[in-house]
Amino acid sequence: MSILEVSHVSKTFGSKNVLQDVNLTFEDNKIYGLLGRNGAGKSTLLNIMTNRIFADTGQVKIDSEDISDNDAKLGLIFLMSEVNLYPNGNTLNQIIADTELIYGNFDHQLAQRLAEKFDLDLTSKFGKLSTGYNSIFKLILALSVPVKFVLLDEPVLGLDANHREMFYSELIQSYSDHPRAFIISTHLIEEVANLISDVIVLDEGRIMLNSPVEDVLAKTHSVVGPQKDVMAYTKGLNVIGHDNMGTIRVNYVYGDLDDRQLPDTVQLSNFDLQKLFIFLTNQFEGSRHDENQ
């Protein structure tokens, strides 16, 4: 198994601290979701992880070897992003041939099958592709290169709902055929929630959450019932958000519940990753500072 390690990575642009002492470990048999609000530093991190830009401090290593200026290790990582690295005048077939020169062992059969499935003509010129097909082509490359770490930065940009579904199912198929690491940076949390095994939340350049999805969801509790009972039950717990529906109150708790007695009037259930993300990254008005607690 290969391990990709990000150690103490920091990056500033001008006076802005975009990444602050980021430490992460990726195994090559998991699908990671990299979540964060706009400007959180996700693309910067992915670019540093592929040596496209340099960290101010810190290191990125694969199996304990620094990746910078290390072609053997860089050949194990592929980043798909909205940045267009390919000449507009080249055909898709030419770009595939060039990609194979860099990464070797390109899965032509898969690329051909996917091109047919998505109705993409590989003799087209790259510069003539629509936004959606530009993404589709780059996704086909990402699934067909023989790397251990596939980094996808906003992979479904411009894809319609049908094409997004098709892509997610192909990703799962490809992963089960050849387990490797996928690191998916996206704002479409609901769409990837069932796909990812681990979730990483980046907030203002710092890692706020880094855990298996299963563990994270097990710590989410929505506590529903009459206002005063809910407030009493959740006193002292980590309430990260709330809703009021008339006299009914929902408090959203993140963390382990202790053995306190649940009143008959109050019900507990879990809530989803998207809601958790919204609460944790403070997109919910008043979520953090609940004056009633």
Ligand SMILES: Nc1ncnc2c1ncn2[C@@H]1O[C@H](COP(=O)(O)OP(=O)(O)OP(=O)(O)O)[C@@H](O)[C@H]1O
């Ligand atoms: N080359 C650059 N020069 C100056 N500032 C930059 C540069 N690249 C990124 N930034 C800034 O760094 C911050 C993080 O940007 P980044 O693109 O990494 O965030 P992100 O999480 O990918 O955001 P989004 O979800 O909006 O794509 C932003 O404030 C951005 O303006």
